Amino acid sequence: MNQRNVFDGSFTPDFSPAIFERENPIPVGAWRHALSEIVGRSEAMERVLQTIVKVARSDSPVLIHGESGTGKELVARALHRLSPRASRRFLAVNCSAIPESLLESELFGYVKGAFTGAEKSRKGYFEEATGGTLFLDEIGEMPPRLQAKLLRVLQEKQYTPVGSNEVKLADVRIVTATNVDLEDAVAQQRFRLDLFYRLNVLPIVMPPLRERKGDIRLLLEHFLEHSNQSHGLVNQAFMTPEVYACLERYPWPGNVRELQNLIERIVVMTGGGAINIEALPQEYVQVKAGATARDHASVLIEKSEPILRDRDEGAFQASLEVLPPEGINLEFFIENLENSLIMQALERTGHNKNQAAKLLGLNRTTLVERIKKRKLAPLNSPSKEL
Ligand SMILES: Nc1ncnc2c1ncn2[C@@H]1O[C@H](COP(=O)(O)OP(=O)(O)OP(=O)(O)O)[C@@H](O)[C@H]1O
Ligand SMILES: [Mg+2]
Structure with missing residues (x-):
């Protein structure tokens, strides 16, 4: 695969396999494989990758901060693959997607008769993920009542299924992610300070794409190759230098996900061959050198x-x-x-x-x-x- 990333042989001196092996007794092949999905070799991404390797072996909670689309879930999966829990399950739960009334029973399970409609007992995510990693995404959206229950799990490693008296042991590594500023949420009393401290033991901050412009080209090439392969294009899609230059100037408010979706859309629409400026939606073309995300907003407004x-x-x-x-x-x-x-x-x-x-x-x-x-x-x- 023609994916270029920090492992293609162009390491900076302090990012060598030897250092990782000394600090972390993981076979080189294992971390290379576990991190190979994460494309990027900017300094900011190298720091993220180094942190992943350092914290993966610990069982302490990790809180991944970052704007939408920066790769928080990708990082959570890499942490799991590099952890001693790798052979067990990785479960991802989006806290904002589950209604408050269901979240408790989804997380902790319930017993028969716990509520109307509970015709038989059901395991919750904590039990399903036993021995593995539970990834709680958009943790900032967790309702206060559930925040208190999660705090108990973190403090006592115990939880009680809905409607039951039986206390169960929580054997999961908790990884959480947020795209809102949790410290702000704490200041506004929407998020518990004690829970924030418990979750933020090992923070990882994902840099937005506009702050690591050097990665844009690698990501474009990576997703182009991916789209070419997934559509089995004989006449492979490729970008002209002008298009690369244009997209490297764009501030990517939706980060890597926006870039991935754009490439997929263009490849489908053009059906292969040269992708030139005309194939780009207008907002991607109009960004001038030195433009910021704020400028981009006005470009979007002015484009029509x-x-x-x-x-x-x-x-x-x-x-x-x-x-x-x-x-x-x-x-x-x-x-x-x-x-x-x-x-x-x-x-x-x-x-x-x-x-x-x-x-x-x-x-x-x-x-x-x-x-x-x-x-x-x-x-x-x-x-x-x-
Ligand atoms: N560095 C990267 N290399 C390759 N693919 C990436 C990278 N970062 C993100 N992606 C891809 O971009 C998409 C969005 O990533 P992901 O879901 O991890 O973002 P997120 O930070 O969790 O976003 P959200 O806050 O919206 O949930 C995924 O398809 C992911 O595979
Ligand atoms: Mg996510």
């Missing part, structure tokens, strides 16, 4: 004439900067604009409808209805592994 103007105290004001002499079809225009913003919100949040709805100032039900009505099916929706 008429223009969607500033966000003013939470409310967008649509205004027609220049109404063309021939006029426009207002309904068609507004529907297109809305579709485009919904798709961007979905991509930016990794198709997390709760977060996308927040970005758009809609409630979740309204967003879901609109997605259905307009048939805005995501191209590459990530799946939850349980």
Whole structure:
């Protein structure tokens, strides 16, 4: 495979297998394999990889901080593969995707008759993951009542299934992730400080893609190769130097997931061969050298004439900067604009409808209805592994 990453022989001197072997008695082949999915050789990513290797053997909780799409789940899986628990299960649970009323029984299990409809006992994720790793994603969304229960598991390594008196032993390594600033959530009393300390024993901070521009090209090549292979293209898709330059300037607010989805979309749309500037959606083309994520937001706003103007105290004001002499079809225009913003919100949040709805100032039900009505099916929706 033509995947270039930190293991392709271009190590910086302090990132050598010898150092890892001294500090961590893992066979070289094991960590090389466990980390091979993580593409990137910027200094920031090398630091992340070094931290993964250092903390993987410990059983202490790891909290992975980082914007959406930066690779937090990828890192959690790598931690598991490099841990002594690697032969047991890795279970990923998205705390924001499970309604509060179900989360407790999903995590800790329940016994027959615990609540209406509990016709037989069921194991929870803590039991299913016994001996392995439990990855609690979007931990910042965990409701306060469950935060207290999780704290008990971390302190006492014990939990009680819903409706039962039996105390069970929790034998899992807890890895959590957040894309919100948990310290902020603590300050606003939405997240318990004692739980934050317990979870944040070993923090890993994922750098956003705009802060490691050197990785963009590697990621583009990696996903291009992946899409070429998965579609079995005889006439393989490749990018012109101009396209690389353009995409290296773009600030990637949706990070690696946005990049991955873009490549998949372009390869499907072009069907192979040269990918030139014309194949790129407009917002990727217009970014000028030195642009920031903030500048990018205004590019998105300006890309369509008429223009969607500033966000003013939470409310967008649509205004027609220049109404063309021939006029426009207002309904068609507004529907297109809305579709485009919904798709961007979905991509930016990794198709997390709760977060996308927040970005758009809609409630979740309204967003879901609109997605259905307009048939805005995501191209590459990530799946939850349980
Ligand atoms: N460094 C990387 N190398 C290769 N693929 C990556 C990298 N980082 C992320 N990806 C890919 O990008 C996608 C998003 O990554 P992941 O789901 O781990 O992000 P995340 O930080 O958990 O996002 P979210 O907060 O939205 O859940 C996945 O398909 C993942 O495989
Ligand atoms: Mg994730």
